[in-house]
Amino acid sequence: MTKTTKLFAVVAAVAIVLGLVFAPVAKAQTTDIAALNAMIAQLQAQIAQLSGSTVSTPAGYVYSTDLTVGSRGADVSALQAKLGVTPATGYFGAITKAAVQAYQATKGISATGYVGPLTRAALNVAAPVVVTPGTPTTPVVTTSGEEGSLDINDTLSVDSSIEEGDEDVQVLGLEVEAKDSDIVISRIDVDFKATTVATGASDRLTRYIDSVALVLDGKTIDTMDASEADEDSDVYSFRFTGLSGVVKADEVAELFVEVTAVENVDGDDEGTTWTVAIPVSGIRAVDGAGISDTYSKVAGSQTDLEGTVETFDVAGLSGEDLVVSEATSNPDAQSIEVDESDDTTDVTALVFKLKANDGDMVVNEIPVVIATTSGATSTITGMFKKVYLYDGSDLLDSVTIASANASGEVLFEDLDLSIDEDDTVTLTVKVDLNDTDDATFANGDAAEVSVGVSNDFDVENVQGDVVSVSGSANGETMTFYVNGISVKEVSTSVVASNDSETVFGNEYTIKFSVTSFGEDAYILKGATTTATSTGVQFAIVNPISGSTVSSDLSSDADLTGGSYLVQEGQTETFTLKVTVENGATSSTNYVGVKLAEVNFSDAVTSAATSYVAGLNDIDTEVSRLK
Numbered sequence: 011m012t013k014t015t016k017l018f019a020v021v022a023a024v025a026i027v028l029g030l031v032f033a034p035v036a037k038a039q040t041t042d043i044a045a046l047n048a049m050i051a052q053l054q055a056q057i058a059q060l061s062g063s064t065v066s067t068p069a070g071y072v073y074s075t076d077l078t079v080g081s082r083g084a085d086v087s088a089l090q091a092k093l094g095v096t097p098a099t100g101y102f103g104a105i106t107k108a109a110v111q112a113y114q115a116t117k118g119i120s121a122t123g124y125v126g127p128l129t130r131a132a133l134n135v136a137a138p139v140v141v142t143p144g145t146p147t148t149p150v151v152t153t154s155g156e157e158g159s160l161d162i163n164d165t166l167s168v169d170s171s172i173e174e175g176d177e178d179v180q181v182l183g184l185e186v187e188a189k190d191s192d193i194v195i196s197r198i199d200v201d202f203k204a205t206t207v208a209t210g211a212s213d214r215l216t217r218y219i220d221s222v223a224l225v226l227d228g229k230t231i232d233t234m235d236a237s238e239a240d241e242d243s244d245v246y247s248f249r250f251t252g253l254s255g256v257v258k259a260d261e262v263a264e265l266f267v268e269v270t271a272v273e274n275v276d277g278d279d280e281g282t283t284w285t286v287a288i289p290v291s292g293i294r295a296v297d298g299a300g301i302s303d304t305y306s307k308v309a310g311s312q313t314d315l316e317g318t319v320e321t322f323d324v325a326g327l328s329g330e331d332l333v334v335s336e337a338t339s340n341p342d343a344q345s346i347e348v349d350e351s352d353d354t355t356d357v358t359a360l361v362f363k364l365k366a367n368d369g370d371m372v373v374n375e376i377p378v379v380i381a382t383t384s385g386a387t388s389t390i391t392g393m394f395k396k397v398y399l400y401d402g403s404d405l406l407d408s409v410t411i412a413s414a415n416a417s418g419e420v421l422f423e424d425l426d427l428s429i430d431e432d433d434t435v436t437l438t439v440k441v442d443l444n445d446t447d448d449a450t451f452a453n454g455d456a457a458e459v460s461v462g463v464s465n466d467f468d469v470e471n472v473q474g475d476v477v478s479v480s481g482s483a484n485g486e487t488m489t490f491y492v493n494g495i496s497v498k499e500v501s502t503s504v505v506a507s508n509d510s511e512t513v514f515g516n517e518y519t520i521k522f523s524v525t526s527f528g529e530d531a532y533i534l535k536g537a538t539t540t541a542t543s544t545g546v547q548f549a550i551v552n553p554i555s556g557s558t559v560s561s562d563l564s565s566d567a568d569l570t571g572g573s574y575l576v577q578e579g580q581t582e583t584f585t586l587k588v589t590v591e592n593g594a595t596s597s598t599n600y601v602g603v604k605l606a607e608v609n610f611s612d613a614v615t616s617a618a619t620s621y622v623a624g625l626n627d628i629d630t631e632v633s634r635l636k
Contacts, residue, residue: 073133077102077125080221080233089125092133104252111254122254124229153259153298158191160257160295162307162318166264170322174275175472178223182267182286182320184307188257191298195231195255198224199292200267201315202239202246206283215239215246216272217279218324222248223268226255230268245315259298271324274474280325289317330369332429332469334461334481337361337436343486343624345496346443347527348451353395354443359459361438362483366429371477373427375468376461378439380418383456383487390418392450393457393490396442401427401435439485446492453492454619459485489623493528495576495610497621499628500583506636507589514635515558515591518603520548522628524567524610525581531610532573534618537563537586544573544609544618546586551602551632558591571614592635604629 071088075081081102090098093109107123114121117132125133166183182200200222204213216236223233232250239246257263267286291304309318340361348354364373376399380390391411398408399422407422409415429435439459444451462482469477500521507515524533534544539559541547546563567574567582576582588603605625609618 071134073125073130076127076130076230078230078233079103079107079123080235089133107252120254120256122229122231122256124231126229153191156191156259156298157301158193158259158297158299159189159303160193160195160293160305161187161189162293162305163187163262165307165309165318165320166266168266168320168322170320171325172269172271172322173325174271175273177270178225178268179271179322180225180266180268181322182288182318184265184288184318185262186257186265186293187262188259191259193257193259193298194253194296195226195257195265195293196251196253196296196302197294198250198253198265199289200224200248200250201287201289201317202248203244203285203315204282205285205321206281208278208281210278211282212276212279213244213282215241215284218272218275218282218284220270220272223270224250224253224255225266225268226257227263231255273472275324281323283321283323285315285319285321287315287317287319289315292317330371330471330475331367331478331480332371332373332467333363333365333367334479334483335363335365336483337363339436340483341486342627343488345489345491345494345621345623347494348443348490348492349445350447350492351445353445357441357443357488359439359441359488360461360483360485361436362461363434363436364427364429365434366431368431369477370431370472371429371469372472373425373429373467373469374423375466376422376425376437377466378420378422378459378461380415380420380457380459383458386455386457387452388450388455389416390457391416393443393455394441395444397459398440398442399425400438400440406437443490451490453494454489456487456489456623458487487623489621491528493531493612494526494619495531495608495621496525496527497605497608497623497625497628498523498525502628502630504630504633507591513591514599515589516601516633516635518588518590518601518630518633520586520588520603520605520628520630521583522586522605522608523581523583524576524608526576526578526610529578529612531576531578531612532570532614533565533567533576533584533608533610534573535563535565535569537561537588541607546584546605547607547609548586548588549604549606550588550590551604551629552600554590554592554599554601554635556592557601559588561586561588563587573611573614576610590635598634600632600634602630602632 073085073089075085077085077089079102082100086102086106087098087100090106093113095106095109110125110129111121111123114129119128119132163185166185168180168183172179202215207213219236221233221235224231231253234248234250239248288306290306290308293305294302295305296302307318308316341358346354346357380394382388382390391413394411396408396410397420399406406425406427409420409422427435460483467479469479471477500523503519505517507517537546537548539548539550548561550559563584563586565574565582565584567576574582590601592599605628607625608621610621611618
């Protein structure tokens with residue numbers, strides 16, 4: 011027979027095999043698909059041999075990932091080209107597996123058809139390797155001729171609850187041991203059934219699982235899509251055939267059934283429990299003498315499924331949540347200089363953090379609330395002109411304040427802000443303020459900006475499910491002045507005021523700075539613990555009944571008519587010293603001091619305005635009297 015005639019005969023044989031594959035369904039059900047795939051691979055190899063062609067990939071291609079049945083992509087295409095699988099579709103199927111087995115046999119690698127580290131190392135040699143595909147070879151068995159058996163020693167710990175989108179989750183595991191010879195696992199049956207179905211839930215496996223895989227000692231030996239299962243009386247059965255999983259003589263291996271969950275579990279389907287089983291006689295294996303036998307272990311809670319049984323459920327990502335919290339850079343209470351005729355812009359009102367717990371998520375809407383403080387005469391629309399939301403320097407959204415915002419809620423929309431699992435983003439709210447001539451906006455009015463769960467966020471995970479939100483962040487008080495002061499802490503200290511054994515006391519010192527804007531500010535010399543229209547008011551933390559309190563206020567500022575002058579645009583430092591003495595014979599009292607008010611006026615004789623913004627945060631430590 012000539013070479014051309016042989017080639018024609020082989021091509022005809024391929025056509026016959028393909029005819030078998032696409033025969034009527036009744037006939038296909040009796041056909042061993044794995045055997046057909048192997049025959050096709052053999053015939054393709056003969057075509058390549060008779061046509062005198064071989065296929066190889068260029069030298070230098072690096073295979074960086076493990077490949078197995080079901081893999082897709084450039085690595086698979088390169089592998090097919092290297093091993094002569096045509097056409098190079100980029101999908102790892104039975105024909106590619108057969109070619110890999112043939113290649114592994116030429117390299118002395120266990121012919122499992124799984125491209126793992128050893129096979130990749132062989133493929134990644136510098137010189138191109140030319141391989142003519144052939145029929146699948148028997149896995150490497152080093153105990154040829156020896157009879158043996160497969161013992162199933164125990165079940166292994168697995169996951170009983172998985173979440174949508176989880177990949178390669180172990181739901182059933184067995185410890186297997188090869189006795190007296192190498193054992194080749196060639197077939198495994200796996201059954202699934204929904205045994206506890208929630209009201210309104212589905213009992214279709216594909217609503218929960220995308221794929222099922224068999225893993226032997228960390229290597230995937232086969233994978234099937236959930237849609238490939240045979241369904242009978244609500245039992246979904248998978249038969250993995252043509253396997254080449256080798257357990258070496260007198261060694262123990264771990265065999266797992268792994269599943270990949272669907273990306274989005276319907277809410278009604280949560281709470282459904284699935285039973286997974288390797289049925290009685292569900293494992294077929296061949297020993298070194300070529301003797302085939304079936305094996306099983308009855309374990310687990312038996313229902314109407316028999317064999318080794320485990321249960322699991324698939325849930326939505328209910329553990330995910332978005333946590334709101336105050337950022338360390340959130341500004342302290344502050345006085346803001348506003349203008350009579352010009353708007354004031356770019357004022358930082360709030361800095362807060364969003365953390366994505368336990369999953370990636372997208373934030374679409376964030377509501378913030380603006381509230382006037384007690385005693386303010388202005389409205390939200392009178393004070394504020396525009397509100398902005400920034401992610402760093404990137405503007406996410408802005409809202410112009412109108413009558414619709416009179417209640418104080420401002421909604422930032424269409425943000426499309428992605429936050430990766432366990433990552434945190436820091437966002438900033440800035441505001442523009444109206445001028446005081448054209449708005450209902452009184453000197454000394456104040457407001458605060460906050461964000462929290464009492465308002466409606468719009469957050470979803472990558473599956474489109476709603477994510478819950480917890481936590482809050484509150485901006486400190488902003489007090490608005492055309493003419494006013496700002497006060498900041500410089501330092502605080504506490505020292506013992508005397509050495510008496512019967513009188514215990516401490517001297518508390520608070521240094522603070524005062525900056526004036528708009529016009530000069532006058533602060534009367536002197537400090538008291540009672541409400542006053544002049545000077546500085548302070549408060550005792552943990553006051554002691556019958557104790558003696560004395561105070562002194564000093565400054566580097568010029569003293570004019572009994573008042574310290576802080577010129578417009580200037581900053582002066584003030585020192586408040588407070589002594590607290592206790593006449594009791596015990597020193598168990600702990601006392602502190604904090605600022606309460608700084609009262610200022612625009613002239614020595616004018617009525618004073620009380621400044622309180624953030625002063626409660628300026629305090630000494632609470633210290634035991636000594």
